[in-house]
Amino acid sequence: MSRIAxxxxxxxxxxxxxxxxxxxxxxxxxxxxxxxxxxxxxxSAGGTVNWLTWSDHFSNDQLAKVASNTKITGNPKLFSDxxxxxxxxxxxxxxxxxxxADALWVKKYMESGLIEPFxxxxxxxxxxxxxxxxxxxxxxxxxxxxGYPFSWSTVQIYYNPAKIKTPPDSWxxxxxxxxxxxxxxxxxxxxxxxxxxIASSGAKDPYSLNPDQIKSASGYLAxxxxxxxxxxxxxxxxxxxxxxxxxxxxxxxxxxxxxxxNAGGPExxxxxxxxxxxxxxxxxxxxxxxxxxxxxxxxxxxxERSEFIVENFKTNWRPLFNEAAAxxxxxxxxxxxxxxRLFMDAPEKxxxxxxxxxxxxxxxxxxxxxxxxxx
Amino acid sequence: MTVGSTAGVxxxxxxxxxxxxxxxxxxxxxxxxxxxxxxxxxxxVFFVAPLCLIVVYSFWQTKNYELVPAFTWDNYHKIIAxxxxxxxxxxxxxxxxxxxxxxxxxxxPFCYWLVRYVPKKLQRVLFxxxxxxxxxxxxxxxxxxxxxLGDKGAINSLLKTVGLTHEPIRLFLYDNPGVYxxxxxxxxxxxxxxxxxxxxxxxxxxLHAAVDLGATPMRAVALVLLPQMKxxxxxxxxxxxxxxxxxxxxxxxxxxxxxxxxxxxxxNFFSGYLLPLGSAASVLIAxxxxxxxxxxxxxxxxxxxxx
Amino acid sequence: MADDLRxxxxxxxxxxxxxxxxxxxxxxxxxxxxxxxxLLSFNSSPVxxxxxxxxxxxxxxxxxxxxxxxxxxxxxxxxxxWVTLLATFIGTTAAFPLVRANIKNRGGVRVFITLPxxxxxxxxxxxxxxxxxxxxxxxxxxxxxxxGQTVLAAPFVILVVSSRLEALDRNLERAAADLGAxxxxxxxxxxxxLVYPGxxxxxxxxxxxxxxxxxxxxxxxxxxxxxxIYIYSQLKFGITPEVNALATLMLLGTLAVCAVTxxxxxxxxxxxxxxxxxxxxxxV
Numbered sequence: 001m002s003r004i005a006x007x008x009x010x011x012x013x014x015x016x017x018x019x020x021x022x023x024x025x026x027x028x029x030x031x032x033x034x035x036x037x038x039x040x041x042x043x044s045a046g047g048t049v050n051w052l053t054w055s056d057h058f059s060n061d062q063l064a065k066v067a068s069n070t071k072i073t074g075n076p077k078l079f080s081d082x083x084x085x086x087x088x089x090x091x092x093x094x095x096x097x098x099x100x101a102d103a104l105w106v107k108k109y110m111e112s113g114l115i116e117p118f119x120x121x122x123x124x125x126x127x128x129x130x131x132x133x134x135x136x137x138x139x140x141x142x143x144x145x146x147g148y149p150f151s152w153s154t155v156q157i158y159y160n161p162a163k164i165k166t167p168p169d170s171w172x173x174x175x176x177x178x179x180x181x182x183x184x185x186x187x188x189x190x191x192x193x194x195x196x197x198i199a200s201s202g203a204k205d206p207y208s209l210n211p212d213q214i215k216s217a218s219g220y221l222a223x224x225x226x227x228x229x230x231x232x233x234x235x236x237x238x239x240x241x242x243x244x245x246x247x248x249x250x251x252x253x254x255x256x257x258x259x260x261x262n263a264g265g266p267e268x269x270x271x272x273x274x275x276x277x278x279x280x281x282x283x284x285x286x287x288x289x290x291x292x293x294x295x296x297x298x299x300x301x302x303x304e305r306s307e308f309i310v311e312n313f314k315t316n317w318r319p320l321f322n323e324a325a326a327x328x329x330x331x332x333x334x335x336x337x338x339x340x341r342l343f344m345d346a347p348e349k350x351x352x353x354x355x356x357x358x359x360x361x362x363x364x365x366x367x368x369x370x371x372x373x374x375x
Numbered sequence: 376m377t378v379g380s381t382a383g384v385x386x387x388x389x390x391x392x393x394x395x396x397x398x399x400x401x402x403x404x405x406x407x408x409x410x411x412x413x414x415x416x417x418x419x420v421f422f423v424a425p426l427c428l429i430v431v432y433s434f435w436q437t438k439n440y441e442l443v444p445a446f447t448w449d450n451y452h453k454i455i456a457x458x459x460x461x462x463x464x465x466x467x468x469x470x471x472x473x474x475x476x477x478x479x480x481x482x483x484p485f486c487y488w489l490v491r492y493v494p495k496k497l498q499r500v501l502f503x504x505x506x507x508x509x510x511x512x513x514x515x516x517x518x519x520x521x522x523x524l525g526d527k528g529a530i531n532s533l534l535k536t537v538g539l540t541h542e543p544i545r546l547f548l549y550d551n552p553g554v555y556x557x558x559x560x561x562x563x564x565x566x567x568x569x570x571x572x573x574x575x576x577x578x579x580x581x582l583h584a585a586v587d588l589g590a591t592p593m594r595a596v597a598l599v600l601l602p603q604m605k606x607x608x609x610x611x612x613x614x615x616x617x618x619x620x621x622x623x624x625x626x627x628x629x630x631x632x633x634x635x636x637x638x639x640x641x642x643n644f645f646s647g648y649l650l651p652l653g654s655a656a657s658v659l660i661a662x663x664x665x666x667x668x669x670x671x672x673x674x675x676x677x678x679x680x681x682x
Numbered sequence: 683m684a685d686d687l688r689x690x691x692x693x694x695x696x697x698x699x700x701x702x703x704x705x706x707x708x709x710x711x712x713x714x715x716x717x718x719x720x721l722l723s724f725n726s727s728p729v730x731x732x733x734x735x736x737x738x739x740x741x742x743x744x745x746x747x748x749x750x751x752x753x754x755x756x757x758x759x760x761x762x763x764w765v766t767l768l769a770t771f772i773g774t775t776a777a778f779p780l781v782r783a784n785i786k787n788r789g790g791v792r793v794f795i796t797l798p799x800x801x802x803x804x805x806x807x808x809x810x811x812x813x814x815x816x817x818x819x820x821x822x823x824x825x826x827x828x829x830g831q832t833v834l835a836a837p838f839v840i841l842v843v844s845s846r847l848e849a850l851d852r853n854l855e856r857a858a859a860d861l862g863a864x865x866x867x868x869x870x871x872x873x874x875x876l877v878y879p880g881x882x883x884x885x886x887x888x889x890x891x892x893x894x895x896x897x898x899x900x901x902x903x904x905x906x907x908x909x910x911i912y913i914y915s916q917l918k919f920g921i922t923p924e925v926n927a928l929a930t931l932m933l934l935g936t937l938a939v940c941a942v943t944x945x946x947x948x949x950x951x952x953x954x955x956x957x958x959x960x961x962x963x964x965x966v
Binding site: 407408410413418421424425484487505507509510523532533536563592617618621638642645650653657664668 | 697776789797
């Protein structure tokens with residue numbers, strides 16, 4: 001009998017041993033983590049701002065500095081398409097405190113009750129903005145500001161002159177068969193449809209195409225498709241494909257040429273399409289249901305200071321609305337030329353382009369786009 | 376670790392059947408099913424219910440980001456009537472089939488070699504190496520192929536150093552062949568896992584007997600081994616074919632604009648909030664899966680594969 | 683066994699050589715991407731491409747300072763911990779009735795259980811998202827992701843544990859019952875000690891599956907991010923070798939965990955053998 005008890009005991013210890021072995025590692029780590037995040041969330045002054053944004057709105061160094069100065073930690077989650085972010089905010093409700101969006105989308109967020117108005121002047125950093133940027137019609141509501149203006153850019157054609165003999169000068173010219181498998185553009189159905197609308201029917205308002213215009217727009221996309229090598233998931237991919245030579249033409253934002261060069265790529269030229277183009281004005285918004293939304297204002301105040309914006313320009317090379325940063329960049333001989341050429345000193349130019357926004361009939365746009373690129 | 380029939384896929388009803396009488400007491404009442412409850416709740420709520428919901432939604436409509444519960448066949452009609460969707464659907468099935476066949480053809484001789492010509496001790500280690508890729512980020516493995524096949528990739532760089540080329544050449548990337556290669560790469564271990572388990576259990580004396588009776592080794596393999604492997608082949612094939620039907624990351628990363636598969640279409644539909652259309656496309660994929668499962672239901676007893 | 687076949691057919695040697703070369707080729711195919719991934723983690727230029735610009739270990743040095751990566755790593759481990767726990771519990775409890783209960787269509791139940799393994803993650807992820815947000819009105823979040831991953835992982839545990847159970851000699855339990863052990867005692871002292879390698883293996887599968895799960899998780903995790911989600915966003919927004927460095931370390935980590943588990947199981951076996959021998963000696 002005692003022998004049986006013996007064997008039971010040792011077997012039980014084996015089971016225990018193996019269970020402990022399996023559980024100990026993760027357990028210890030999860031204990032560490034809950035300790036860490038608990039410490040961050042409980043203090044009254046600091047906390048975490050959950051931020052749905054693009055990668056060019058922040059840098060890791062910047063987040064670390066802001067966190068050590070203000071005890072507010074920015075926790076960015078990235079998205080690529082405005083429509084994508086809109087849906088994510090709609091579905092996740094209180095989990096995000098701050099969201100980035102393109103110009104005309106801001107109104108849609110407001111109409112859907114997803115964001116809340118705020119007093120722009122209560123954010124100290126706003127005193128560094130160009131005065132005109134504070135009064136953009138689409139970033140303001142009778143109840144106050146609804147978006148904090150950040151950066152802007154037109155979307156144009158970039159090409160590698162070493163590989164492109166006859167430079168494209170219009171959207172229409174991109175469908176030329178000689179560009180087969182050479183073009184890369186961002187995978188943003190709404191914006192590509194808008195460009196197609198401008199290209200095919202010269203639409204004045206490419207975000208509210210009528211059914212006929214949608215039809216001719218998808219005709220344009222179908223003609224463009226053989227020339228497209230890839231729909232990039234983000235702007236960075238356009239830069240890397242132009243740099244590696246996998247693409248020779250990119251439909252992309254201002255400063256793409258500088259970034260390609262910095263990535264060790266070839267000389268890139270830009271072409272402004274004859275038919276006109278679209279562009280974005282990015283802004284930050286406060287989510288109406290965010291759990292930590294009261295932290296957004298002090299967070300923005302710290303994030304949008306000119307010292308960070310200067311660095312941001314030197315990484316992403318497209319104009320921003322911070323006037324103080326513009327002055328620094330224009331006075332520094334190393335960056336003055338870039339700042340001028342990339343319109344850091346001319347925010348009014350932002351209003352000359354057709355602004356990105358939600359499509360009037362989003363479903364029709366998505367469907368038309370999918371019908372071309374879904375095969 | 377493994378008991379069961381030689382081919383390794385049939386259930387042995389007799390295994391727990393003898394002397395059933397003496398445990399009958401415990402078997403009769405409802406308590407014997409208690410163990411299923413947690414699984415039933417989790418699978419019921421988070422697997423069956425969601426899939427049913429998808430079926431329901433495939434008959435609804437959306438208006439301005441809101442679902443409208445009005446019965447319609449429109450979504451299915453739209454998919455069937457749109458040329459590109461039908462083409463993509465067909466291409467996805469063909470691609471999955473081609474990748475599955477290739478994976479099996481690659482995996483069989485490999486496993487044969489492993490079981491037959493590698494010493495037992497080394498065999499275990501080598502086999503572990505086959506599963507090792509599973510422990511590296513799936514996403515990074517997919518993107519590593521861009522770094523291999525790309526214009527500035529490893530192969531092009533090698534060709535240039537050797538002096539074979541001066542300008543980078545486009546190696547399958549951003550088109551269907553690239554997707555095909557990466558799919559075969561991703562699913563090879565699945566097939567190898569199943570075939571290895573089955574080959575390892577094969578009674579090689581049968582092969583010897585055939586050779587002794589005058590068959591050439593090739594004929595012996597074809598006439599004795601292969602028929603025994605049929606079920607394992609089918610099981611392996613199913614485990615490769617079905618997941619590929621829903622692949623969307625590999626085609627998105629490798630396929631460019633020309634290598635799109637059904638999964639990309641579905642993910643586009645859902646991210647554009649075309650829920651009903653996306654649901655209908657999902658249901659169509661699910662129907663193909665169901666058809667495959669019904670067609671091959673007999674080879675699906677997986678108990679020995681993970682034994 | 684291969685030797686006597688060779689004696690019969692002289693061409694077998696050639697055949698064997700060809701197959702060996704082929705086998706090596708397969709390993710090259712399987713490991714080329716991983717080799718490239720590890721190589722690029724030492725690339726001094728952040729731009730992906732060959733030839734490498736230079737050798738550096740900077741990317742590894744940066745890792746412990748990257749707050750976002752560390753945050754994602756802890757999230758991953760928390761999720762993996764819960765998924766392993768839940769999946770192992772659910773899977774093990776379900777394996778018992780699957781093998782032992784009176785079920786008419788056992789094969790059918792098995793096929794149903796393998797469905798979540800085979801069903802494309804895209805469909806599972808999307809449908810859970812739709813159910814959670816449209817019907818249950820739960821926000822996509824970490825707990826939803828944990829449940830979603832559990833759905834994927836539990837079937838593996840069921841399959842592994844049930845095959846172990848199947849192989850169990852029920853006479854051992856009968857013997858224990860004859861000696862007066864109740865159902866609970868039999869479970870704890872007879873069945874579990876014999877089945878635990880299956881449970882541990884199942885738990886390990888659940889753990890590794892959870893750590894790398896992306897497709898389903900991405901749809902249902904909301905504002906949090908696990909490592910694969912972070913890696914995906916890095917891929918989208920311009921990958922740096924830092925991610926490669928992270929993946930390399932994780933590969934080493936998993937190998938270490940497996941080695942430790944393997945050695946521990948070995949040790950247990952050796953100890954068990956030793957005790958058995960001792961007892962036999964005692965008995966004599």
